[in-house]
Amino acid sequence: MATARTAAAIRSRALELGFVQVGFASPDVLPGRRFCADWLAAGYGAGMAFMARHGDRRADPSRQWPGVRTVICVAATYGAPTSVTAGYGRIAAYAAGPDYHDWLLARLQTLGQFVAAVAGRPVRCHACTDTAPVFERELAVRAGLGWRGRNTCLINRRVGSYTLLGELFTDLELVPDAPTPDGCGCCQRCLDACPTGALVQPYVLDSRRCLAYLTIEHRGALPRPLRPLLGTRVFGCDACQEVCPWNRRTRPGWPGPEPALAASELVDLLELDSAGFRRRYGSTPVARARRRGLRRNAAVALGNTGDRDSVPALVRTLSDDDAQVRGHAAWALGRLGGAAARAALEAASRREADPEAALEVLLALAEAAPA
Ligand code: SF4
Numbered sequence: 001m002a003t004a005r006t007a008a009a010i011r012s013r014a015l016e017l018g019f020v021q022v023g024f025a026s027p028d029v030l031p032g033r034r035f036c037a038d039w040l041a042a043g044y045g046a047g048m049a050f051m052a053r054h055g056d057r058r059a060d061p062s063r064q065w066p067g068v069r070t071v072i073c074v075a076a077t078y079g080a081p082t083s084v085t086a087g088y089g090r091i092a093a094y095a096a097g098p099d100y101h102d103w104l105l106a107r108l109q110t111l112g113q114f115v116a117a118v119a120g121r122p123v124r125c126h127a128c129t130d131t132a133p134v135f136e137r138e139l140a141v142r143a144g145l146g147w148r149g150r151n152t153c154l155i156n157r158r159v160g161s162y163t164l165l166g167e168l169f170t171d172l173e174l175v176p177d178a179p180t181p182d183g184c185g186c187c188q189r190c191l192d193a194c195p196t197g198a199l200v201q202p203y204v205l206d207s208r209r210c211l212a213y214l215t216i217e218h219r220g221a222l223p224r225p226l227r228p229l230l231g232t233r234v235f236g237c238d239a240c241q242e243v244c245p246w247n248r249r250t251r252p253g254w255p256g257p258e259p260a261l262a263a264s265e266l267v268d269l270l271e272l273d274s275a276g277f278r279r280r281y282g283s284t285p286v287a288r289a290r291r292r293g294l295r296r297n298a299a300v301a302l303g304n305t306g307d308r309d310s311v312p313a314l315v316r317t318l319s320d321d322d323a324q325v326r327g328h329a330a331w332a333l334g335r336l337g338g339a340a341a342r343a344a345l346e347a348a349s350r351r352e353a354d355p356e357a358a359l360e361v362l363l364a365l366a367e368a369a370p371a
């Protein structure tokens with residue numbers, strides 16, 4: 001067992017490196033395995049089949065890193081979402097900057113080198129931030145970094161929930177920290193604020209209805225009943241965190257969001273070519289949605305603005321190479337309505353060859369107001 005002095009030195013170095021929280025957890029099997037299995041069986045995992053693939057490994061760090069004695073858990077803040085102006089799409093706050101995997105892993109590796117140096121003997125450390133199948137949030141709760149809120153995010157009394165998590169799995173034994181008690185009390189603002197009812201009960205998220213999942217991970221058409229609820233979100237959703245009272249005092253985080261990426265002009269997004277997508281989003285978390293997903297989301301967001309200035313761009317998109325994007329542009333035109341939108345949809349109905357896009361065009365025509 002490492003001395004209290006060694007543990008204090010590791011905590012202090014983690015804070016020096018810019019982490020706002022650090023705690024130690026035992027690597028014993030995590031209880032989340034049962035919850036995850038039930039959650040997947042209920043269909044709440046939507047298309048995240050990979051969650052089912054590694055169920056046992058996620059719950060048991062020793063299966064991935066034999067000999068692990070302690071999980072050093074850290075958190076870094078990324079700052080609250082910023083407001084956006086009309087005609088701009090909203091991007092989740094965590095994605096409004098460079099890909100966090102790179103900088104967070106680099107700091108974790110630096111911390112790992114320090115752990116090896118301070119331990120006074122050879123020590124193994126494996127750094128991880130959403131890069132291996134493991135129940136990160138559960139480990140963070142066990143390490144005392146916060147509690148799992150009713151919105152399913154990790155919440156800390158001091159820094160709220162706009163945090164990114166990382167771990168060092170090490171064979172150095174450290175005295176574990178005590179878990180933090182639940183701080184949600186009788187609050188349920190996040191459940192009330194969720195636009196789609198995706199928080200089906202406290203602590204339970206149905207990904208099939210969650211705008212964060214749908215705009216980022218989902219590869220097919222967005223469910224029609226949920227499209228109006230998307231608003232102008234084009235990547236992720238912060239609604240259930242924005243209302244959380246524990247985020248009231250959240251300040252800009254580290255390394256800090258880049259405001260230029262916090263929002264993007266919707267018409268630009270709709271017409272973004274491959275080179276433009278790579279240039280603008282290639283090294284950011286937004287790349288995860290892929291160009292097709294981002295353009296699909298932008299089309300829906302344009303339909304939700306109610307602003308017919310975007311009709312010409314949407315009409316051009318009815319001739320796009322991508323049938324899915326064409327279909328969502330048709331939906332947006334149906335929602336915006338007007339003579340120009342109707343005329344374009346009628347023309348598209350005569351030439352559209354893709355069955356799904358053709359159905360979108362017909363449904364949009366049925367919906368489009370003539371004036
Ligand atoms: S991210 Fe948005 S859609 Fe998903 S649960 Fe939170 S508020 Fe609901």
Ligand code: SF4
Binds near residue numbers: 151152183184188
């Ligand atoms: S909004 Fe209220 S219930 Fe939801 S996570 Fe925050 S404190 Fe908990």
